[in-house]
Amino acid sequence: xxxxxxxxxxxxxxxxxxxxxxxxxxxxxxxxxxxxxxxxxxxxxxxxxxxxxxxxxxxxxxxxxxxxxxxxxxxxxxxxxxxxxxxxxxxxxxxxxxxxxxxxxxxxxxxxxxxxxxxxxxxxxxxxxxxxxxxxxxxxxxxxxxxxxxxxxxxxxxxxxxxxxxxxxxxxxxxxxxxxxxxxxxxxxxxxxxxxxxxxxxxxxxxxxxxxxxxxxxxxxxxxxxxxxxxxxxxxxxxxxxxxxxxxxxxxxxxxxxxxxxxxxxxxxxxxxxxxxxxxxxxxxxxxxxxxxxxxxxxxxxxxxxxxxxxxxxxxxxxxxxxxxxxxxxxxxx
Amino acid sequence: xxxxxxxxxxxxxxxxxxxxxxxxxxxxxxxxxxxxxxxxxxxxxxxxxxxxxxxxxxxxxxxxxxxxxxxxxxxxxxxxxxxxxxxxxxxxxxxxxxxxxxxxxxxxxxxxxxxxxxxxxxxxxxxxxxxxxxxxxxxxxxxxxxxxxxxxxxxxxxxxxxxxxxxxxxxxxxxxxxxxxxxxxxxxxxxxxxxxxxxxxxxxxxxxxxxxxxxxxxxxxxxxxxxxxxxxxxxxxxxxxxxxxxxxxxxxxxxxxxxxxxxxxxxxxxxxxxxxxxxxxxxxxxxxxxxxxxxxxxxxxxxxxxxxxxxxxxxxxxxxxxxxxxxxxxxxxx
DNA sequence: TTGTATGCGTTATCAT
DNA sequence: ATGATAACGCATACAA
Numbered sequence: 001x002x003x004x005x006x007x008x009x010x011x012x013x014x015x016x017x018x019x020x021x022x023x024x025x026x027x028x029x030x031x032x033x034x035x036x037x038x039x040x041x042x043x044x045x046x047x048x049x050x051x052x053x054x055x056x057x058x059x060x061x062x063x064x065x066x067x068x069x070x071x072x073x074x075x076x077x078x079x080x081x082x083x084x085x086x087x088x089x090x091x092x093x094x095x096x097x098x099x100x101x102x103x104x105x106x107x108x109x110x111x112x113x114x115x116x117x118x119x120x121x122x123x124x125x126x127x128x129x130x131x132x133x134x135x136x137x138x139x140x141x142x143x144x145x146x147x148x149x150x151x152x153x154x155x156x157x158x159x160x161x162x163x164x165x166x167x168x169x170x171x172x173x174x175x176x177x178x179x180x181x182x183x184x185x186x187x188x189x190x191x192x193x194x195x196x197x198x199x200x201x202x203x204x205x206x207x208x209x210x211x212x213x214x215x216x217x218x219x220x221x222x223x224x225x226x227x228x229x230x231x232x233x234x235x236x237x238x239x240x241x242x243x244x245x246x247x248x249x250x251x252x253x254x255x256x257x258x259x260x261x262x263x264x265x266x267x268x269x270x271x272x273x274x275x276x277x278x279x280x281x282x283x284x285x286x287x288x289x290x291x292x293x294x295x296x297x298x299x300x301x302x303x304x305x306x307x308x309x310x311x312x313x314x315x316x317x318x319x320x321x322x323x324x325x326x327x328x329x330x331x332x333x334x
Numbered sequence: 335x336x337x338x339x340x341x342x343x344x345x346x347x348x349x350x351x352x353x354x355x356x357x358x359x360x361x362x363x364x365x366x367x368x369x370x371x372x373x374x375x376x377x378x379x380x381x382x383x384x385x386x387x388x389x390x391x392x393x394x395x396x397x398x399x400x401x402x403x404x405x406x407x408x409x410x411x412x413x414x415x416x417x418x419x420x421x422x423x424x425x426x427x428x429x430x431x432x433x434x435x436x437x438x439x440x441x442x443x444x445x446x447x448x449x450x451x452x453x454x455x456x457x458x459x460x461x462x463x464x465x466x467x468x469x470x471x472x473x474x475x476x477x478x479x480x481x482x483x484x485x486x487x488x489x490x491x492x493x494x495x496x497x498x499x500x501x502x503x504x505x506x507x508x509x510x511x512x513x514x515x516x517x518x519x520x521x522x523x524x525x526x527x528x529x530x531x532x533x534x535x536x537x538x539x540x541x542x543x544x545x546x547x548x549x550x551x552x553x554x555x556x557x558x559x560x561x562x563x564x565x566x567x568x569x570x571x572x573x574x575x576x577x578x579x580x581x582x583x584x585x586x587x588x589x590x591x592x593x594x595x596x597x598x599x600x601x602x603x604x605x606x607x608x609x610x611x612x613x614x615x616x617x618x619x620x621x622x623x624x625x626x627x628x629x630x631x632x633x634x635x636x637x638x639x640x641x642x643x644x645x646x647x648x649x650x651x652x653x654x655x656x657x658x659x660x661x662x663x664x665x666x667x668x
Numbered sequence: 669t670t671g672t673a674t675g676c677g678t679t680a681t682c683a684t
Numbered sequence: 685a686t687g688a689t690a691a692c693g694c695a696t697a698c699a700a
Contacts, residue, residue: 009453009474011677022687027679036685053454057391057400058677061692066391068434076410076420077615086410089437098455100402101435103423119343120387121432140343249614279620280583280611281411345693356671361695370669392693395676671700676693684687 087298108132169203177242285326421632503537511576619660
């Protein structure tokens, strides 16, 4: 084919040549800097006819800015993570940033590896939902953490977990419960969702509920909840009239257990979960639940990540949650 | 602060300087090319002490290869998309590729915009699940389409939709159904999932089922299914003993309608969906369903996208589906 | 084998 | 306001 020079995309040089101006002028036009009107038109025409696009990698090489943000989450099949990433994607797109997504499978080694990769890839920042207690971030890399405080200098964004737990207790009380239970499983790691328990206890005290708990650790068998329920079942009647579960998955599992034990939800016992998971992402709620404001959390994370370096970095931002009825509570008829 | 030169990350030059060798040697070490043993060690030590990482943007600028793939999907809240992206992420990571994710919200304009962006960002290729019938891809950009054949020269990866439809009919017949129905909603666009209908009809003929259909178009009200069911309900008995729905969402919605009409699932009517959606991504199936092999689809897409340019590009790859019981069918007791 | 020099596409600093 | 030129960090012919 003769010269195998550039079968490639047009460059700024091509535009300059076609427009009959110099490189610098083209650059100025592209970047919206002041340029003589006649020059601007010539350049814009050339850009159109060549269908020129700036090479963002060359741009990044110069500017040391890549308009790219890395997002780390355990996976996308857990609805809460999927919602969150979906909303982060929108928030970034709105600001003309692109998102590199890494799924860590809860693997601390992978988390560290991806943080390193992100450094190498020169992303402008990382939004991470991570479980590695000794994650090394290194200097000069912007990082916003979701649901876990890593250090006071790194902003953490979360739903208001304490208030969420308290709200669950308040709702149960309002719905007529007197003796309730709290079910939890989760990382031993010190993260924000752990505050749901404290908030719930606080709410129980405030609203006059007596309560019991069954707290599992990471490796524990979920059947322990079943046995706990079994132990608290006397003559077909459960000791509790309300249960708050640390998340919607836990609620779902235990509703299954309750069915198996012949305990009716919500008639015999009302159940509230946490997260705001919906069937197929946009249909009805999986269960009555404390809804995390994923959209606001996404917006806040992105905003904190991209804000000016001189701006203050709040160590922890808690965003308000709401309650949504989802058929596992006895809502009063309006 | 005196010189504000490079508070930044170390470069190859720094490594060369520390190791006392030249740039080219460092480059060779990094890229695994033959280098004298003593040199290699010196360089590797320098790399370690400086914690040097190659700048992948500079690398990309030179090599015109960025080890990045863009993925376009409508959203992440639909479980099928979430599974798929999750699996694509793993398949790419395994090959040391990173993934830029764009959510298109089914918006054809956005789809086109993101394809253009991907070009500009110099990704090595795009995996797209798109609905824009006249998407312009341009030259020299690798593209693998999921669920929709765009042109014979662009590989399309899908589950075996025809066989899936046929399998649904086969299963319904096997489970004792005689007169069944097919419910569908979806794009008027000519895409692969449309073959589910043809496969189902073929299966009905092969296995001696009579069948009826209720097919909605994109804008139609879902209540039309309800009215269809109502019309086929006589003295509390439905005309059908089996229903195949084009996907699990449709199945879920219609199971709700059936409940409302007092028709018992699976006792009065058995329902099979399509996709393989599970509660919380890893618990029980939402309904009895034809399971799409998302992992295999992801692997295949990535492999086709990244394969050597000289390799043949199959226009359409259909991957085998399986049936999974999910409580909306009367499975024989094993 | 190892070092040197040039260029990738863009931005930024200069003169003009 | 515009044009020439030098980096940015890396790869790669080419020379040593």
